[in-house]
Amino acid sequence: MKAYHDLGGTPAGPIDKAEHDLQLWEKRIEALLVLLKNKNILRVDENRRGLESLGSDVYFSLSYAERRMLSMSNNLILKGVITVDELAHKIAEIESRKDPLP
Amino acid sequence: MNDPHDTHDHGDHTHGAGHRHPFQPDHDDMLTYPRKLEMAVRELLIEKGIITADEVRKVVEDIESRTPEGGARVVARAWTDPKFKQALLEDGTEACVSMGFEMALYDVKLTVVENTPQVHNLIVCTLCSCYPRMLLGLPPAWYKSRAYRSRAVNEPRAVLREFGLEVPDAVTVRVHDSTADLRYLVLPMRPAGSEDLSEEELTALVTRDSMIGTAVLQPFKAEKEGRKGRSTDAR
Amino acid sequence: MSAAAAIRTAMPEAPAFKQGQSVRVLKVDAPGHIRTPRYIRGKNGVIERFVGFFKNPEELAYGRSGLPMRALYRVRFVQSHVWPDYRGAAADTIDIDLYEHWLQPAKTA
Numbered sequence: 001m002k003a004y005h006d007l008g009g010t011p012a013g014p015i016d017k018a019e020h021d022l023q024l025w026e027k028r029i030e031a032l033l034v035l036l037k038n039k040n041i042l043r044v045d046e047n048r049r050g051l052e053s054l055g056s057d058v059y060f061s062l063s064y065a066e067r068r069m070l071s072m073s074n075n076l077i078l079k080g081v082i083t084v085d086e087l088a089h090k091i092a093e094i095e096s097r098k099d100p101l102p
Numbered sequence: 103m104n105d106p107h108d109t110h111d112h113g114d115h116t117h118g119a120g121h122r123h124p125f126q127p128d129h130d131d132m133l134t135y136p137r138k139l140e141m142a143v144r145e146l147l148i149e150k151g152i153i154t155a156d157e158v159r160k161v162v163e164d165i166e167s168r169t170p171e172g173g174a175r176v177v178a179r180a181w182t183d184p185k186f187k188q189a190l191l192e193d194g195t196e197a198c199v200s201m202g203f204e205m206a207l208y209d210v211k212l213t214v215v216e217n218t219p220q221v222h223n224l225i226v227c228t229l230c231s232c233y234p235r236m237l238l239g240l241p242p243a244w245y246k247s248r249a250y251r252s253r254a255v256n257e258p259r260a261v262l263r264e265f266g267l268e269v270p271d272a273v274t275v276r277v278h279d280s281t282a283d284l285r286y287l288v289l290p291m292r293p294a295g296s297e298d299l300s301e302e303e304l305t306a307l308v309t310r311d312s313m314i315g316t317a318v319l320q321p322f323k324a325e326k327e328g329r330k331g332r333s334t335d336a337r
Numbered sequence: 338m339s340a341a342a343a344i345r346t347a348m349p350e351a352p353a354f355k356q357g358q359s360v361r362v363l364k365v366d367a368p369g370h371i372r373t374p375r376y377i378r379g380k381n382g383v384i385e386r387f388v389g390f391f392k393n394p395e396e397l398a399y400g401r402s403g404l405p406m407r408a409l410y411r412v413r414f415v416q417s418h419v420w421p422d423y424r425g426a427a428a429d430t431i432d433i434d435l436y437e438h439w440l441q442p443a444k445t446a
Contacts (some may be wrong), residue, residue: 008228008279009376009420012252015264020243024162025140030240031161032144034207035153048230049370049398064231064246066136073139079400082146090142094133211389228374255376256416259425271426277416281372282409282434283391 004056026065033072042075050075164207168239173287174308176201176237178301180214181292190214194287198237208236208285215278216289217318222269223288224262224315226254227280234285238310245314255279265316288315296322352387352408353437359383360412361443362435370398373439381443382414385432393436408437 022030036042050071051059059067076082147153176198180187190197194212195205205212212234215223227233228251233241244250253261258275262268269275278286290312296304299322311317354360364379372394387410392403416429423429 006375007251008374009256010252012249015249017244027162045394045397069136256420274428277431279433
């Protein structure tokens with residue numbers, strides 16, 4: 001499986017220097033990663049490995065925050081911290097909320 | 103609370119003199135799958151008692167409190183205090199702790215590399231986007247981009263040119279790829295003409311990009327009547 | 338067992354490489370979580386400094402302990418030796434933090 005994340009020296013175009021502020025949900029993803037790390041539930045290295053397992057299509061089509069969220073979820077399921085069933089039900093419940101945005 | 107920036111109290115958080123940056127268009131207010139995932143996972147973790155909502159809020163606040171001004175203060179102190187500069191170059195984390203920075207949340211080693219008339223440093227993480235967040239806050243989008251991660255290592259001078267920086271051949275460009283637990287911060291050269299400035303005034307001159315290595319600081323020109331000159335490149 | 342090999346298999350007490358020593362990065366491909374970028378594999382560089390001992394990220398990535406700790410070095414490479422079409426000054430360098438088990442002694446930089 002190609003190490004698509006290993007980007008040094010690969011062909012690339014000009015750098016887009018536009019600034020983008022992070023939204024609250026993106027900061028929360030970073031916060032969750034910090035908390036999970038400090039509580040010895042998910043190491044930074046495990047989350048990186050998760051990023052490297054997403055597949056190049058997913059990796060390059062998602063934003064930085066989005067793919068970190070995916071890797072985190074996959075890892076939490078792998079470790080049995082949450083189950084697929086719980087996650088599916090919770091997402092369905094969120095989708096059914098009248099005003100889902102926090 | 104649809105626009106976090108409107109409802110957040112920024113306090114002392116400097117953000118380029120009130121300048122706002124647009125959100126990436128496809129993230130505006132849409133409940134995409136990753137956003138639902140974030141809500142779902144956060145709520146489940148809270149329900150299970152693994153984390154609390156308060157803990158999440160506190161970490162978000164800590165993240166937001168870290169801005170490039172932190173790094174700028176360290177740089178200004180290094181310029182004015184040779185003993186501190188030496189300590190900083192030897193053990194960046196310890197030196198920052200001595201200045202009162204809370205570094206415990208970050209179990210990485212802050213490593214400061216000094217620009218000189220002979221050497222210009224440039225920082226990148228080709229494998230993922232590691233960045234000295236404890237001092238600079240969250241990395242800019244371009245630092246995390248595919249193009250920067252690819253090209254900063256094999257064509258650094260072309261990358262610097264794209265940032266408006268031409269480094270003469272007589273100056274060595276030294277790239278640092280942050281592949282392990284070290285987080286690199288560039289100590290830019292003190293601007294010519296800044297000899298009479300106070301530490302606080304110097305802090306205002308230091309830009310985020312000069313601490314990543316994609317910019318240098320322009321010579322300081324005192325402007326009339328108390329208004330201090332500001333460096334021309336983006337914060 | 339040679340002296341160098343003995344040092345390498347001991348618990349972290351002595352790094353195998355010295356500052357200024359020429360080393361070559363292993364040219365190896367393998368699956369898993371590796372923090373040695375592909376662009377530097379097979380290249381020759383010089384130990385700029387021994388950084389310290391750290392848990393092995395290749396193991397931590399799979400939820401394992403990462404012990405015994407591994408020696409980490411900052412290794413400096415001349416850019417024109419890394420990239421065949423490097424366009425920049427001859428003295429330009431790149432520093433990369435690499436683990437001992439990815440390095441072997443080399444005759445010249």
